[in-house]
Structures are given as structure tokens and as C-alpha cells.
Amino acid sequence: MKQVVLFLLLVVFNSSLWATGNPLSTKRIDGYVIDKASGESLTGVRVAIDGMPFVAVTDEKGYFSLDIPLDANAQLIFEFVSFEKLAVSFPNNGQSLEVAMAEMP
Numbered sequence: 001m002k003q004v005v006l007f008l009l010l011v012v013f014n015s016s017l018w019a020t021g022n023p024l025s026t027k028r029i030d031g032y033v034i035d036k037a038s039g040e041s042l043t044g045v046r047v048a049i050d051g052m053p054f055v056a057v058t059d060e061k062g063y064f065s066l067d068i069p070l071d072a073n074a075q076l077i078f079e080f081v082s083f084e085k086l087a088v089s090f091p092n093n094g095q096s097l098e099v100a101m102a103e104m105p
Contacts, residue, residue: 029090030065031097033058033078042080042101050074050087 033045041062048055049066051074056064066076068090076097078086083101091097 025070026067027070027072028065028067029076029097030063031091031099032062033064033080033099033101034062035083036100036102042083045078045080045083045101048077048079050077 033042033047034040035042041058041060043058043060043062045058045062045064046055047058047064047066049068049072052068052072054066054068054072056066058064072090075087075089076099078088078099078101080101083103086099086101088097088099
């Protein structure tokens with residue numbers, strides 16, 4: 001009986017690590033999104049990794065944060081209603097991004 005309980009605990013623990021992401025195999029990308037014309041922060045911008053299921057949404061200050069796999073080598077895609085879709089390469093220096101989005105003409 002102890003072996004069954006131990007096995008179930010290991011399965012649950014490993015599943016929770018997989019669901020939340022192992023911090024040793026991920027890196028954090030964060031930054032701010034602003035309106036290119038006014039310089040004001042944009043709330044509710046969808047920030048996604050091209051071709052991967054990792055998504056964040058900017059908060060009331062335009063801030064976003066994503067934990068992504070270390071080997072991820074795609075672009076960040078920024079989308080917001082009435083603004084042009086924007087693709088940006090990952091920063092390699094660990095610094096925060098400041099992304100300026102332009103309204104659609």
C-alpha cells in the first residue's frame with residue numbers, strides 16, 4: 001500500500017512540475033508595451049511566442065512576463081485591437097523589452 005501511495009505522490013508532483021514549468025529549464029522574458037504615438041502604456045495587449053502555447057497579457061501598466069523554454073528560438077508576437085500586429089526577436093541580454101505599437105492607419 002505504501003508503494004502505491006508513494007507512486008501516486010510522485011506522479012502528482014511530476015505533473016505539477018510539468019504544468020508550471022521547471023524553473024531550471026525556462027527563462028523569463030518581460031517588458032512593457034506602449035503606444036508609439038502617445039508613449040502611454042497599453043493594457044490588454046496579447047503577447048505570444050510564435051508557434052508555441054505560451055501567452056501573456058499586459059497589465060494596467062503595460063507590463064508582461066513570460067516563462068519560456070531555454071531552447072525557444074521564435075519571435076514574440078504582439079497583438080492589440082486597432083493596432084498593427086508586431087513581431088519582435090527575443091532579447092538575449094536578459095534585459096526587459098520596451099515595445100512600441102503603432103495604430104492601424
